[in-house]
Amino acid sequence: MSATQETVSAGGARTARYFIYAALIILALVYLLPLYVMLSTSLKSLDEIRGGDMLALPRDPSVAAWVRAWGEACIGVSCVGIKGYFWNSIKMVVPAVLISTLLGALNGYVLTKWRFPGHKLMFGMMLFACFIPFQAVLIPMARVLGTFGLSNSTTGLVIVHVIYGLGFTTLFFRNYYEAFPDELVKAAMIDGAGFFRIFWRILLPSSGPIIVVTIIYQFTNIWNDFLFGVSFSSGTSSPMTVALNNLVASSTGVKEYNVDMAAAVFAALPTLFVYVVAGRYFVRGLMAGAVKG
Amino acid sequence: MTTIEPVPVLEPQRQRRSFADGLRNALPKIVLAPSFAVILVFVYGFILWTVYLSFTTSRILPVYKWGGFDAYFRLWSQPNWYVAMQNLAIFGVLYIGICIILGLGIAILMDQRIRAEGLLRPIFLYPMALSFVVTGTAWKWFLNPGLGLENTMHNLGWTSFKFDWLVNPKMAIYTVVIAGVWQASGFVMAMFLAGLRGIDGEIIKAAQIDGASTVSIYRRIIIPLLRPVFLSAFIVLAHMAIKSYDLVIALTGGGPGNATELPSTFMYSYTFTRNQMNVGSASAVMMLMGITAIIVPYLYSELRERKQ
Numbered sequence: 332m333s334a335t336q337e338t339v340s341a342g343g344a345r346t347a348r349y350f351i352y353a354a355l356i357i358l359a360l361v362y363l364l365p366l367y368v369m370l371s372t373s374l375k376s377l378d379e380i381r382g383g384d385m386l387a388l389p390r391d392p393s394v395a396a397w398v399r400a401w402g403e404a405c406i407g408v409s410c411v412g413i414k415g416y417f418w419n420s421i422k423m424v425v426p427a428v429l430i431s432t433l434l435g436a437l438n439g440y441v442l443t444k445w446r447f448p449g450h451k452l453m454f455g456m457m458l459f460a461c462f463i464p465f466q467a468v469l470i471p472m473a474r475v476l477g478t479f480g481l482s483n484s485t486t487g488l489v490i491v492h493v494i495y496g497l498g499f500t501t502l503f504f505r506n507y508y509e510a511f512p513d514e515l516v517k518a519a520m521i522d523g524a525g526f527f528r529i530f531w532r533i534l535l536p537s538s539g540p541i542i543v544v545t546i547i548y549q550f551t552n553i554w555n556d557f558l559f560g561v562s563f564s565s566g567t568s569s570p571m572t573v574a575l576n577n578l579v580a581s582s583t584g585v586k587e588y589n590v591d592m593a594a595a596v597f598a599a600l601p602t603l604f605v606y607v608v609a610g611r612y613f614v615r616g617l618m619a620g621a622v623k624g
Numbered sequence: 625m626t627t628i629e630p631v632p633v634l635e636p637q638r639q640r641r642s643f644a645d646g647l648r649n650a651l652p653k654i655v656l657a658p659s660f661a662v663i664l665v666f667v668y669g670f671i672l673w674t675v676y677l678s679f680t681t682s683r684i685l686p687v688y689k690w691g692g693f694d695a696y697f698r699l700w701s702q703p704n705w706y707v708a709m710q711n712l713a714i715f716g717v718l719y720i721g722i723c724i725i726l727g728l729g730i731a732i733l734m735d736q737r738i739r740a741e742g743l744l745r746p747i748f749l750y751p752m753a754l755s756f757v758v759t760g761t762a763w764k765w766f767l768n769p770g771l772g773l774e775n776t777m778h779n780l781g782w783t784s785f786k787f788d789w790l791v792n793p794k795m796a797i798y799t800v801v802i803a804g805v806w807q808a809s810g811f812v813m814a815m816f817l818a819g820l821r822g823i824d825g826e827i828i829k830a831a832q833i834d835g836a837s838t839v840s841i842y843r844r845i846i847i848p849l850l851r852p853v854f855l856s857a858f859i860v861l862a863h864m865a866i867k868s869y870d871l872v873i874a875l876t877g878g879g880p881g882n883a884t885e886l887p888s889t890f891m892y893s894y895t896f897t898r899n900q901m902n903v904g905s906a907s908a909v910m911m912l913m914g915i916t917a918i919i920v921p922y923l924y925s926e927l928r929e930r931k932q
Binding site: 355358359362372380385434438441445447451455456464467469471472495498501526554558579595599610613618 | 652776811919
């Protein structure tokens, strides 16, 4: 539905196209600017930052700030860089993503292929759980984690992320399996295949795309989470986002903008990498989360 | 939810119901049960717990002494809460409005048979992959009054240019809008683009044959057809606006002073640092009510439509 040229005169059409391209290129530059500034600042020395221009390319690019951010920068009282927090995030993200995806797949399978009275209400309740403001569960969760000795632990954060990710993973798989032909499942039942066998042999092998979408969605969300991290962890048990905020917000000593930016790049790298490698699936996940159809 | 109705075909083989059969029938429910129980307890149970706390006299730790509506009266008499509500209104309206206008605008431009679409689309969308904390950190530096945008403009020769919004209590909330729009507008663009691609080309051709101009085709035909996308975008953005916490913390820390306080930052500070847990709970209940008012009618209509 983009054929608009026909209605306009040739000269006018060309001008219009120049305008469209110019507008898009300018907009694209604006969207890229913060990333460019973040990267170039992280490669500059402090002197160059103070004396120079934010938009200028680094005169003498160096990864010194990256090295400092990774292994030496002070977060709170300890000056060992962000590497420990980076690993905290990895240790939190990997199990949380795997568990919530697996459970979501099983839930979606039950809710579409083994329906029982009330399945709709159950799904509705799980769906609404995706959207609650987490502030409404923060205090009880803090109490429960404290009671079980899981405050300030990666295990605690894994549990929290699995629980509050279940709604979305279930939603993804339910909508996907809804379109999966019931006949195949029925045929397998007649052949005597059981619940898990059907899941394993018939549903799962054709679930590739939705598994990728779910893993990417969960990975991005959990890696980027800040509220749970800041509420349920402290000190050296914090995830990356919390450490980054502490680093940037700390007001002691000289403000090392290049180190701040390098740390921000480290925090952004994993999700950006996933986005570059599998952008299509990333967008599909966002859409599935937005339009429940 | 007592019986399963999988396949009637199997019926003849199952005349005698043994324990194994029963177990097999119950298996799907046994698989689903833990997830559902977890949601019941950790979502709905915890919400009730928070609601209860908002009716207690809890300060630094939860206590279960009934305090009636005291916390709500205190909440609604806090100047801070009004600042938070006002900021949410400013932020919400501008964030949703600008994201939708910009997203639709870029989507329409992108839909004009653009050559480098595959290159441009990821550029508009990548901010969505970043954490709000990263976005806040980047924009905090970008808008730094001394070394950021202001300095750049001075270097370019515009020496009277002044941009101190980050440290100006009157303007700080608008920096949150800018960073928020930068992050989410590309996503809104992608939603509109998907909507545009789904429109039947015949309708537009017919309008063109009737001599309608491009502008009026968009205004009269295409944009009205995108109504469902407007609704989805509104829901997603409104929901994100109410929950917005990380972005403000990373960008302004709620400051200067309390200039960029939002309900989410209010809830956190009253609960965990100001030792007024009942007031914090009451504010969380308010946030929940706001989101429920937006989400529940939407989910209800979506789930009903699917049935038809």
